[in-house]
Amino acid sequence: MRYQRPKGTADILPDEARKWGYIEETARMIFDNYRYREIRTPMFENFEVFSRTSGDTSDVVTKEMYDFHDKGDRHISLRPEGTAGVVRAFVENKLYGPEHQKPVKVFYMGSMFRYERPQSGRQREFHQIGVEAFGSNEPELDVEVIAMAINFLKRLGLTGLRLAINSLGDQETRDNYRQALIDYLDPYFDELSDDSKVRLHKNPLRVLDSKDKRDQEIVKDAPSILDYLSEDSQAHFNAVKHLLDTLEIDYDVDDTMVRGLDYYTHTIFEIMVDSKSLGEGYTTICAGGRYNGLVEELGGPEMPGIGFGLGVERLMVLLDAQDIELPILDQLDVYAVGIGEGTSEVTLKIVQALRNDGFSADRDYLDRKPKAQFKSADKLNAQFTITIGDRELENKTANVKSMISGKEVSVPIDEITTNFNTVITNNFDE
Template sequence: MRYQRPKGTADILPDEAKKWTYVEETARMLFNDYRYQEIRTPMFENFDVFSRTSGDTSDIVTKEMYDFKDKGDRHMSLRPEGTAGVVRAFVENKLYGPEHPRPIKVFYMGSMFRYERPQSGRQREFHQIGVEAFGSNEPELDVEVMAMGMDLLSHFGLSGLKLTINSLGDQASRAAYRQALIDYLDPHFDELSEDSKVRLHKNPLRVLDSKDKHDQEIVKGAPSILDYLNEDSKKHFDQVKHLLDALKIPYVIDPDMVRGLDYYTHTIFEIMVDSKALGEGYTTICAGGRYNGLVEQLGGPEMPGIGFGLGMERLMVLMEAQKVKFPVLDQLDAYVVGIGEQTSLETLQIVQSLRSDGFAADRDYLDRKPKAQFKTANKLNAQFTITIGESELKAKTANVKSMASGKEVTVPISEILQDFDTVLTKYFNDKEID
């Protein structure tokens, strides 16, 4: 039998994993600058955590959820997105308590699962980086989250980014718009797709998000949510726009954007990029918004929140398409070459000593000839080789060579074991050490 990975999944091999590590560590550093702390939640949750928060008419719940009954007959689901699990953890662990200064800012990284047709940058198991901030209803926090998303993508060296924003208003605004949308769509009921017919009276905003081309033609003439914002909602959105202008962050208002989940309120946004690697025209690379009311849905107190999610696979496809250069993160400082079987112990001692001092070091484990060992050192881009043969063993010395300059020096093994950093400083200049 030939074993293969499940459809819609990918093996991230070492060379590719280095790039992923760079992206993750860059995100961690940037989130720390914004004072966001990491949170880790289970990969699967009670089914109701997602069905209640995402909406029972959403594609995620009706078509894409990996849900199952466990051996205790509990209805569980692999997480299809990150926000609901973080909110559940926020409520269950009472992070809303007075001992936690607000806003509470967290970020997460990990696998998500949706059963959909695999395509470029979109898999059934995909990886997401996301942030959530709880406890403030101020427009300034909306803008901080959007600015951080733009900042993060800029740190990755991406170009051609476009920030698109909209407002879904508060509950009262949504209720007024909901009725207006039903009134507009009802006369077209027979023309709608089957999915949209089901959604029309349950959640008509879902019809605006339909992928059906005929549905899209129908909703072109639909009323705009921006015309139904009440005074408070309009004031909030106006302040968001004012702050983005003040920070000189360009944006485009898209009144047709609703996002694919039911929990959003007020500000929503998408960061888009024009890249054929992800399809024709602008496609979304990062998206999110405010979700006041979601904490209450999962049993917590009244607590506003906002966040975004970023798909790693789509990001990596985009970075490759834009030819972003990744830094070398696995530099090999020294390769220890042993000539003769009797040098094995000393080379092993040196390698372990260097690693203990914080150097990346390696040696041969295949009993190869010196020429093959030097070839390996060169292939691995080792900065230095440390060579021990019979004569060096008798003299208790080693030959240290800079691979960049070719400079070689003979050094007592004891000095290398005691402090290799001092050896480099004593015998080599900064350019050779770099």
């Protein structure tokens, strides 16, 4: 029987994984500059963590979630997104306590799971990098989160980014807008998709997020939520726009954007790129916003929050589409060549000592002839070769050769294993 990976998953092979590692390390470096610290949460949670926070009318809950009952008959879900699990951990571990500096800033990386049609940059198991910040209502934090996301994407070399923002306001805003939207959509009820008919009176904002072409035509002329913002919500949104202007971050206001999860409030945003590699027109690669009621929803105190998430697979597709070469180091410092049966033990000791000293080192493990070993050293772009034959073994020396200059010297093995830096400095630095 031939085994294959499940549909909607991918094997990330070593050459590709090194690119992923670079992206993750770049994220860690930038997030650290903004004082965000890593948090790691379980890959699966109780079903209610996601159904309660994402909304029971969202596509995530109704169509896409991988959920099951375990052997203890607990209703479990593989995480479809990162925020809800982080909020659950924030509440359960009382990170809202007075001993924790506010805002509490965290980031996460890991696998997420959604049952949907696999396509370019979108798999059933996908990987997400995200950040969350708890404890501040200030618009300055909204802008910091947006700026950090843009900084990260630009640091990777992406160009042609477009930032779209909107406000979903507070509860007063949502209540006022909800009724206006129902009043607008009710006359079109028979023309709506089946999903939107169900959502219309439960959560009409979901209709604005519909992927159905008929629904999209209908909502084109729907009232704008920005016309229903409460006084506080309007002031918050005005401050966000002003601060983005202050940082010279370009943006468009898109009053049709609502995001796919129910927990968002006030500022929401999407960062898009116009790339045919992900379909026609602009495609979202990073998105997020405020969720000021979510901590309470999961049993914590009243505590505002904001964050974003981005898909690594989509990021990889875009980097390839823009021909961006990531500056990945793949330097082999030393390749040890053994000539003769008695040299294997010594070359093994040498490469181990060099690795302990911070050098990357390799040797032959296939019992090949010297010519094949030197070929490997050349193919791997080794900076130096260290060669030991029977005579060197007897004299306790080795021949060290610079593969760049061609210069070769004989050096005691003890000097190589105790301080190879000195060997390089004394013999090859000019």
